Amino acid sequence: MTTREMGVDPRELDDDDLFREMRHLHETRNETLLHGSDDALEHHTTRTRELEEEYLKRYPERDIDPGRLRSGARMR
Template sequence: MSAAPAELAVSSGVPASELSDAELEHQGNQAHATRHWVFLHGTAEQFRRHTERMLELEQEYLRRHPKRTWQGTGGADGAQVDLAELDVLAQVRFLTRTYATAVESLLARVPQPEHAPAEVPDVQERARALLRRYAAAPDGRLHKLEAHQTAREIGLPPAAVADLYRADPPLLVTAGEYRQITPAGRARLEGA
């Protein structure tokens, strides 16, 4: 794990609404500059706090300067929207739609794999390795972040992981913040 950047400490002691314009811009720049490190190396709690603070800073910046960003000058679809004139729920709806549109646009550019996930060499063995990790975990469950990391370590493609949840009957299920192996998942291991 690499060391945290020196500027990682994005101050969260002073509410964003009480910062000067210069402080708001500085802390916003710090938050964005350290985002990658927190995402890759931070704890779940650090990531949660960082996300909350970054959003607080962005919302305050948008409240003060609605016309300086794409949100205040028209969305990704070109519609002229002034978020400063919308209530909070309308802002959330608008930003969510805009974000979803941007994500779909990016995903459309991703080349499709030559093989379906089930046809990827060793995918079945990797799926069994993931199920074995769950079976060995206390109560047969992993925290969702640990589950994601475990699948990445094993090299199981995300679509193949999703297939374990969609199997009939499911081999893995969600349980709040956790992902858990099912009796069918354990039976699959015993039959392997």
Template sequence: MSEGIDPSVLTDDDLLRELADLYDTRLAAMRHAADQAFADHTRRMYRLEAEYVRRRPSREVDPLRLHSGA
């Protein structure tokens, strides 16, 4: 299976769109995809998320999303 376009070459808008598309299909992939298709979906999601975090190392973090003692 193709792993899609390398996340590092996507524009910010394209990266966010790709992430939104993956999140829209995540539950269906988890519930109904073959094991390999779900693994591919997971790998793509991780690559896109890692690129997002790489681009925004100082992104705003909501204090309500932190675990106690973090």
């Protein structure tokens, strides 16, 4: 694995590490938004996008919760 300025290239992470990295970023998002510097927020946003794009490449047919669709929201 190589280390870049933004961390390990998401393509080099195995699934467990990718999920762990995404969980951590989602856990720290609010704190970064509220109290991080502009640079920290930009870094956080960029890293989140990188990891989520890799997830979507690996799982293009991921399970979609019907309740999360517009039609599902109207049914509620």
